[in-house]
Amino acid sequence: MRINNGYSTFAKTISRFCGRPRAFTFALTVVIVWILTGPIFNFSDTWQLVINDGTTIITFLMVFLIQNTQNRDTEAIQLKLDELIRATKGAHNALLGAEELEEENLDEFKMKYQALAASERESIKQGNFDTDSPEP
Secondary structure, X not given: OOOOOHXXXXXXXXXXXXXXXXXXXXXXXXXXXXXXXXXXXXXXXXXXXXXXXXHHHHHHXXXXXXXXXXXXXHHHHHHHHHHHHHHOOOOXXXXXXXXXXXXXXXXXXXXXXXXXXXXXXXXXXXOOOOOOOOOO
């Protein structure tokens, strides 16, 4: 099993760094320095272009790093949920890998669970407990 590749390691490292207060402080310092240098450069177009280009480039690159982090986190959560479904007696194994199903199939499962939830709410109103597994 391959755990990390170069990009994944790089993305994790940068994501961790950028999510820390030090990174925010650094970015804030850059902006403050840029503002303070405005009078020195007579607030020229070039002076404005420096911050605009810098922030655009950083934002563009961060989108990919953030997406990588979200994809990895989502995949890990899905695997953990799949393991809980697999290991739970009475769970619907058909839901394993549900994130890969077509929208119509997801809608079918959703309707079944919404109906089950509505039924259980009615049962609770009648004084019953909501702790069983209604389907084997």
